[in-house]
Amino acid sequence: MARPLDRLDLSVTLDKVTSTQRISAAQKRLAHLRLFTAGLLDASGPGPGIIVVFEGFDAGGKGGTIRRVSSALDPRHVRVVPITTPTTHELEHHFLWRFQEPLPRRGGMTIYDRSWYGRLLVERVERLIDHDAVSRSAHEIVEFERALANDHFIVVKFWMQISDEEQLRRFLERQGDPLKRWKLTPEDWRNREKRDDYVDAVNDMVEATDHEHARWDLVAANSKHYARVHVLETLNRRIEHALENWGYTVPPSRGADYLNAK
Numbered sequence: 394m395a396r397p398l399d400r401l402d403l404s405v406t407l408d409k410v411t412s413t414q415r416i417s418a419a420q421k422r423l424a425h426l427r428l429f430t431a432g433l434l435d436a437s438g439p440g441p442g443i444i445v446v447f448e449g450f451d452a453g454g455k456g457g458t459i460r461r462v463s464s465a466l467d468p469r470h471v472r473v474v475p476i477t478t479p480t481t482h483e484l485e486h487h488f489l490w491r492f493q494e495p496l497p498r499r500g501g502m503t504i505y506d507r508s509w510y511g512r513l514l515v516e517r518v519e520r521l522i523d524h525d526a527v528s529r530s531a532h533e534i535v536e537f538e539r540a541l542a543n544d545h546f547i548v549v550k551f552w553m554q555i556s557d558e559e560q561l562r563r564f565l566e567r568q569g570d571p572l573k574r575w576k577l578t579p580e581d582w583r584n585r586e587k588r589d590d591y592v593d594a595v596n597d598m599v600e601a602t603d604h605e606h607a608r609w610d611l612v613a614a615n616s617k618h619y620a621r622v623h624v625l626e627t628l629n630r631r632i633e634h635a636l637e638n639w640g641y642t643v644p645p646s647r648g649a650d651y652l653n654a655k
Contacts, residue, residue, distance in 0.1 A: 396596040396600075397595075397596050397599040397600065397603075397609070397611060398554055398592060398595060398596055398599075398611065400611075401554055401611055401613045402613055403554065403555070403556050403559075403613045403614075403615045404613075404615070405613050405615075405616065405619050406615075406616035406618065406619050407616060407618040407619040407622060408618065409618055411618075412618035412619070412621065412622050415622045415625075415626070416461055416621055416622055416625060419465075419622065419625035419626050419629055420461070420464070420465030420625065421465070421646075422629050422646050423462070423465045423466065423625060423628065423629055423632075424465050424466055424467075425644065425646065426629060426632050426633070426636075426643075427443075427466050427467075427470050427471070427502060428470075429636075429643075429644055430442075430443060430500055430502075430632070430636070431470055431500045431501070432500050434644065438500075439498075439499045439500025439501075440499070440500055440545075440636070440641065441499065441500075441545045441546055441547050441635065441636070441639065442496070442497035442498060442499050442500060442501050442502065442503075442545070442546045442547070443497065443501070443502040443503075443546070443547045443549070443632065444496065444497065444502075444503055444505070444541065444546055444547065444548045444549070445462070445502070445503070445504045445505070445549045445550075445551070445628065446505045446508045446510070446548070446549070446550040446551065447459060447504065447505065447506055447507070447508075447551050447553065448507060448508060448510050448514070448550070448551070448552050448553070449551075449552055449553030449554065449555070449612075449614065450553070450554070450555055450560055450588075450591070451560065451564075451581045451584055451585070452555065452560050452563035452564060452567070452576075452581070453553035453554065453555050453560070453614050454553050454555070454614045454617050454620050454621075455506055455507075455553055456506070457617060457621065458551075458553065458617075458620060458621050458624050459473060459504055459506055461621045461624075461625060462504065462624065462625060462628065463504060465625075466502070470501075470502060471502045471503075471504060472495060472497065472501070472502070472503045472504070473503075473504045473506060474495040474503060474504065474505050474506065475506040475507070476492075476505060476506060476507040476508055476511065477507075479491060488509065488512050488530065489509055489533065489534075489537055492505070492508065492509050496541075496546075497546070499545065509534055509537070510534070510598060510602075512527075512530045512534070513527060513530060513531055513534070513594060513597070513598040513601075513602070514591065514594050514595065514598065517594050518587055518590045518591055518594055527597075528601075531598070531601040531602055532601075534602055535601075535602055535604050535607075538602075538604070538606055538607040539604065539606045539607075541606075541607075542606035542607060543606070545639070547631065547632055547635040547636075548606065548607035549607075549610070549627075549628055549631045549632075550607055550608070550609050550610065551609075551610050551611075551612055551624055551627075552595065552599065552609060552610070552611050552612065553612050553614040553620060554611060554612060554613060554614055555614050555615050556615055557588060559615045560585065560588075561585075564577060564581065564582070564585070599611070608631075610624075610627050610631075612624060612627075
């Protein structure tokens with residue numbers, strides 16, 4: 394039986410012109426939806442908060458994709474939270490503790506550049522926690538996300554998948570570019586050596602934490618043009634469907650471009 398990552402077609406691509414057109418259309422739609430969920434289009438007050446999680450291999454295109462998402466919005470309407478190694482103080486708390494302060498208010502939006510899923514990826518692969526802790530943490534994450542959804546939050550999760558060959562190409566490209574070299578660290582090279590372990594961890598993570606309140610969207614990201622379009626359009630659909638399920642009358646797009654691009 395094929396595992397989640399095996400079902401992705403990493404050869405899919407999109408030309409730059411088409412990508413640019415569809416990104417622009419999807420960004421306009423996202424801005425419209427954000428004004429609606431923020432309660433700024435009528436007097437009914439704020440709607441659900443939006444939580445977007447980005448995970449993926451190093452050089453998988455998270456940063457560039459997050460820029461396309463966030464640049465569509467007024468800076469007051471989105472918060473981007475980069476997640477790094479936990480501090481000593483954070484390690485003294487439950488692993489989910491440090492992710493709760495950045496959660497959005499009702500009508501707000503937070504984008505996590507990496508997230509609580511580091512528990513099932515880095516901490517598992519580096520053997521910082523044992524098998525029982527991994528299994529228990531997966532259950533706690535599902536309950537955490539379910540609680541958020543039940544409390545009127547939309548949770549959207551993306552895994553950006555690139556091939557081993559494409560990752561190496563991007564690493565070497567960064568290494569040779571003085572303006573991008575800072576993105577490449579010895580830790581990135583070390584993680585690459587454990588790619589097979591990470592692939593197993595990602596497959597297990599998706600199978601254990603893909604649930605009705607917060608589905609995983611796996612993104613074939615070898616082509617940045619394709620990946621960015623896919624993420625933006627999928628994010629819009631996830632928001633629209635969640636609003637419909639909660640009984641909101643979702644406003645139609647104000648631009649025909651977006652409807653034509655779908």
